[in-house]
Amino acid sequence: MALLRRRKASEAEKAQHSGSKSDKEIERTDEENDKNINNRKKAKKAKFEGKKKWSCLDSCCWFIGCICTVWWILLFLYNAMPASIPQYVTEAITGPLPDPPGVKLRKEGLTAKHPVVFVPGIVTGGLELWEGHQCAEGLFRKRLWGGSFGEVYKRPLCWVEHMSLNNETGLDPSGIRVRPVSGLVAADYFAAGYFVWAVLIANLARIGYEEKTMYMAAYDWRLAFQNTEARDQALSRIKSNIELMVATNGGKKAVIIPHSMGVLYFLHFMKWVEAPAPMGGGGGSDWCAKHIKAVMNIGGPLLGAPKAVPGLLSAEAKDIAAARAMAPGFLDNDLFRVQTLQHVMRMTRTWDSTMSMIPKGGDTIWGDLDWSPEESYVPRKRKQRDNDSQTAEQTDTETLDSQKKSINYGRIISFGKDVAEAPSSEIERIDFKGAVKGNNVANITSCDVWTEYHDMGIEGIKAVAEYKVYTAGSLLDLLHFVAPKMMARGDAHFSYGIADNLDDPKYEHYKYWSNPLETKLPNAPDMEIYSMYGVGIPTERAYVYKLSPYSECYIPFQIDTSADGGKEDSCLKDGVYSNDGDETVPVLSAGFMCAKGWRGKTRFNPSGIQTYIREYDHAPPATLLEGRGTQSGAHVDIMGNFALIEDIIRVAAGATGEDLGGDQVYSDIFKWSDKINLPL
Amino acid sequence: MLRRRKGSEPEKSSGGDSKDQREDESKKEKEKEKGKLKSTKKWSCIDNCCWFVGCICSIWWFLLFLFNAMPASFPQYVTEAITGPLPDPPGVKLRKEGLTVNHPVVFVPGIVTGGLELWEGHQCADGLFRKRLWGGTFGEVYKRPLCWVEHMSLDNETGLDPPGIRIRPVSGLVAADYFAPGYFVWAVLIANLARIGYEEKTMYMAAYDWRISFQNTEVRDQSLSRIKSNIELMVATNGGKKVVVIPHSMGVLYFLHFMKWVEAPAPMGGGGGSGWCAKHIKAVMNIGGPFLGVPKAVSGLFSAEAKDIAVARGIAPGFLDADVFGLQTLQHVMRMTRTWDSTMSMIPKGGDTVWGNLDWSPEAEYSCNPKKQMNNDNKTADQTEKGSLGLKNSMNYGRIISFGKDVAEAHSSRIERGSFDLQGAVKGKNFVNTTCRDIWTEYDDMGIGGVQAVVDYKSYTADSILDLLHFVAPKMMSRGDAHFSYGIADNLDDPKYKHYKYWSNPLETKLPNAPDMEIYSMYGVGIPTERAYVYKLTPGAECYIPFQIDTSADGSSKDTCLKGGVFSVDGDETVPVLSAGFMCAKAWRGKTRFNPSGIQTYIREYDHAPPANLLEGRGTQSGAHVDIMGNFALIEDIIRVAAGATGKDLGGESGDRVYSDIFKWSEKINLKL
Helix, strand or coil: CHHHHHHHHHHHHHHHHHHHHHHHHHHHHHHHHHHCCCCHHHHHHHHHHHHHHCCHHHHHHHHHHHHHHHHHHHHHHHHHCCCCHHHHHHHHHHCCCCCCHHHHHHHCCCCCCCCEEEECCCCCCCEEEEECCHHHCCCECCEEECCCCHHHHHCHHHHHHHHCCCCCCCCCCCCCEEEECCCHHHCCEEECCEECCHHHHHHHHHCCCCCCCEEECCCCCCCCHHHHHHHHCHHHHHHHHHHHHHHHCCCCCEEEEEECHHHHHHHHHHHHHHCCCCCCCCCCCCHHHHHEEEEEEECCCCCCCCCHHHHHHHCCCHHHHHHHHHCHHHHHCCHHHCCHHHHHHHHHHCCHHHHHHCCCCHHHHHCCCCCCCCCCCCCCCCCCCCCCCCCHHHHHHHHHCCCCCCCCCCCCEEECHHHHHCCHHHCCCCCCCCCCCCCCCCCCCCCCCCCCHHHHHHHHHHHHHHHCEECHHHHHHHHHHHCHHHHHHHHHHCCCCCCCCCCCHHHHCHHHCCCCCCCCCCCCCCCEEEEEEEECEEEEEEEEEEECCCCCCCCCEEECCCCCCCCCCCCEECCEEEEEEECCCEHHHHHHHHHHHCCCCECCECCCCEEEEEEEECCCCCCHHHCCCCCCCCCCHHHHCHHHHHHHHHHHCCCCHHHHCCCECCCCHHHHHHHCCCCC | CHHHHHHHHHHHHHHHHHHHHHHHCCCCHHHHHHHHHHHHHHCCHHHHHHHHHHHHHHHHHHHHHHHHHCCCCHHHHHHHHHHCCCCCCHHHHHHHCCCCCCCCEEEECCCCCCCEEEEECCHHHCCCECCEEECCCCHHHHHCHHHHHHHHCCCCCCCCCCCCCEEEECCCHHHCCEEECCEECCHHHHHHHHHCCCCCCCEEECCCCCCCCHHHHHHHHCHHHHHHHHHHHHHHHCCCCCEEEEEECHHHHHHHHHHHHHHCCCCCCCCCCCCHHHHHEEEEEEECCCCCCCHHHHHHHHHCCCHHHHHHHHHCHHHHHCCHHHCCHHHHHHHHHHCCHHHHHHCCCCHHHHHCCCCCCCCCCCCCCCCCCCCCCCCCHHHHHHHHHCCCCCCCCCCCEEECHHHHHCCHHHCCCCCCCCCCCCCCCCCCCCHHHHCCCCHHHHHHHHHHHHHHCCEECHHHHHHHHHHHCHHHHHHHHHHCCCCCCCCCCCHHHHCHHHCCCCCCCCCCCCCCCEEEEEEEECEEEEEEEEEEECCCCCCCCCEEECCCCCCCCCCCCEECCEEEEEEECCCEHHHHHHHHHHHCCCCCCCCCCCCEEEEEEEECCCCCCHHHCCCCCCCCCCHHHHCHHHHHHHHHHHCCCCHHHHCCECCEECCCCHHHHHHHCCCCC
């Protein structure tokens, strides 16, 4: 209001000013005419004088006006500009751009053949509100997740409340219905301008794809996989749509392209669709053979991702940990009484799907206290662009000289850097499972945010810290200890072990379906499975933790960002041990199944489905003009990688894995896989 | 503009220089004063502009900020303060009654309301990939109109995509919830259904490309297969509960086509078997359906103008007619719409039997009484009947097109009709120069002789309209003939009626064998609706469409039905009552030959009441063709049926709710049942 009043005042002032001016003008016309001749200097002076009267507010207005006008003119010019100018400018600077793969392959004569199905991953799919509480009024069918995220800033608590699920059932809280957006718009762009599937869709469209041959299998990525069927019939929808597309395209089988968690979701789907009716889709044992040509997994965390662990334990990943180190006051202090991290944690812990990405296979896969498959890994020096000839062999030679000091990746969580590096014999561990979960001695009134840490008490927290080191196997115990309710839900829907006998009838339960180590692939010898992922980016693999200093209202554990490796190219940075991967999923998780677990006829792959590994070496965009790059290997940005898109289009247009050239490998995945001792 | 701005800045800096000078040599008081005067003058026009723009911007931002900070319930609060408490929206009301989701619902949007997006285009449409060309903001229409017309047009021979262009319907509920920002179509209904628990798994928008003929949507996009598959999926995942289908406008015809298609055997049809509809459909709730076509389609095809455009032309004659900017707007629109086969699905069907001949029409006695006041809902059909008794001068609605007002009103014996017949009239070569050929309409092929022959025939009834259209647009109609038919079947068992071109004509098909199904006809009444036209020759017939509505033709008395060259009758502004109601009022009522299994039919009319004030937007009691989708009474009916009610439960006389004379008019139509 103050602003308005001031504005009015200034207007009045101006009117007065001009009124008096005109009076004076009449008075002095004659006089002025006389002095007209010698006026040059005076005029200049006068101008200055006028400026003074021209008050600050007027100047402001003048300034804003100028800016606005210039802005509008530029906007107009921008709009009037032919659409090809940005491209022209880019080409002038960086040299001619390569044709996008769609255009290139269209020139080669490829056309739409197999229908394609996209299965988006966690986080990337949009969610919209269908029913909400009072505070979410006016948001009906507006996106709460994806899009502009405007509501997060406008009413954060309301947003958290609506995005959370029921803590007991893992389904909707009463009176709230948040549902996945459907159609290609569900995940083409995550936020405005931040593409996920859009580039791939655009390139497929170039060779003739359209909505009748492309289907986005959108689902609510917060729910456990089986719950998406129970609540939304999402799996039935996918089944029905694949059947429809195969039928309307003359029986041509579908090419499935899952990304990130969608890979696990689709594993679940393949088991579900062939399982008998009450629990499964009742498609019969040859449904996959009849309807699926290829599954092209992009960046699939087939064996889980270590990133999921700190996410569940302390709601932080590398990015947040680094932010905390740089601005310690901001995230920790209770600024604005918002308790950001705690709220985030409470929310994400109600999302069952996050538990699907807890590392699977235990110590056999991820390593124990002293051993891990990747222990000899040394980060490759950042290669220059276009150095693609540098392959695995060179990396081998590099690693030889630094073999001495191997990293204990198997210790996914260590309390303290010294523990992380010490030989296992020196670590004194005290078992925590018996520890009493005391009542929280500190007063509880100040913590309105509910996380299960409040139930743990100081004793429990101490016990956790004193166990010191957690491997993939004991990690599960840890999570059961610190978040029993969450894990109780998780246990009903996911499993993290390795099956000894896959024919055991217990494996017919849906909770095993998304774990590739506890299921058999469908009986579909003509099907192909691709594992496509980026390499060459340091990826979180293990963490150094510490206790938070004041543990009352706060999450008691946090990543110890002060823990750094000594050397410059060390794998330990800010409390995180990193490894080769695509920034989110380590190579081991994305590649192992296709490199070894499913390769040839194994007990996990009884019909001998062909598997291919396609790695894409990361090359950051050369200039800002390239945006997120066309050779990126990062977890999401890889969706814009031209080589990957080209591979997908070729397969969709009818090629087989052999036509693509079989495996394409830059990392040590085969070597590491060999080290894993898993009966096949 | 830019140059001028730069100019002003140095000026300003020179003002700064002068300050230094002034400090060196101080001057007298008077000079200063004069100087001030001078300076305000120097505060140039541009500075003033900037100041002004700045003010406006700041205030605008400030208001915008206030608006954003305002609680969301504020507008509602203001509205309630002014107009008194609003009634609960039907969804809220019925939720309180305990209604919940029961039957899945399927929406079938009509012509024009569905969004279309670009999947492949020419150079000029660069950057529009997957952007809406139709629906949404229509920004591209203004930016690159010719490019837009080129892309929205279809191939003139096949009625399918032109080479290199793929425009496809938007899918999902977003396809037709809003037509343009803020202009709802299905959104209100969706929101109200959501209140009782509906969500996307129980609602399906059967979006299809409304430009192409119904069977072609299947050939090109497999739209019908998609609808079939989705209905089957929804029935299966909802425990076998049958769907309630809600088609609107042309969607009504599309769904008629679908019901025949789905039961027809595989190569031409969907192969669902003869029990498919009985197994999957609980009710078809047609909203504003042009079952028997709409006269508006005729004027649209004939001269690309409907009442609105005709009026605009009357008011600003220079604008649409003159070739401003060399755009030839109407011709472009005409060329575009004529490539859209679907428009031909709405040419009046049933010929003179239904629509009347030169001297007779079922609605002849209708009087266009002045608009009723709001809340006068008790004024029903009785009163209207009384009003019409004193009417001597009955309208010749049967003459859908007349050339000249005198012809429209004269007795049939006095009209001398020229010898117009399709083959006879010579289509002379267009002997005027053909430079305006860049816009292709078939009128250029007709020549002056042909135009004159059309005019000489003077008046056209529903039957002869078809001949007329065949004459003036032979290529278009030959496409149309392959997909649509406008007659009345003598013998419905004739095997020829198995062809898909008959499927969207209710007078040439039988309803499916589904005795438990219900068919509703829901439409607005109480708005004057186009029914017949007075045409004239366009003066300069060179580059222009040779015919246009004679907007000078007005009836004499105040409450006449003839206004601006258009005879109007009761209806919802687009579809006359006769077309929307006749099938459910008579032809399908009980067991007839069109309805062999005796499917129950209900008529639900909604009397139009314009919004009382601007705050109400498009009103909650509207009966207009599209605005009726926000009519609370209609929404309530739909929700009740979706939640399990039958037509009888909805109330009214055996489920009917009637304000117009539809039953009386239907009586007069002599159709063998």
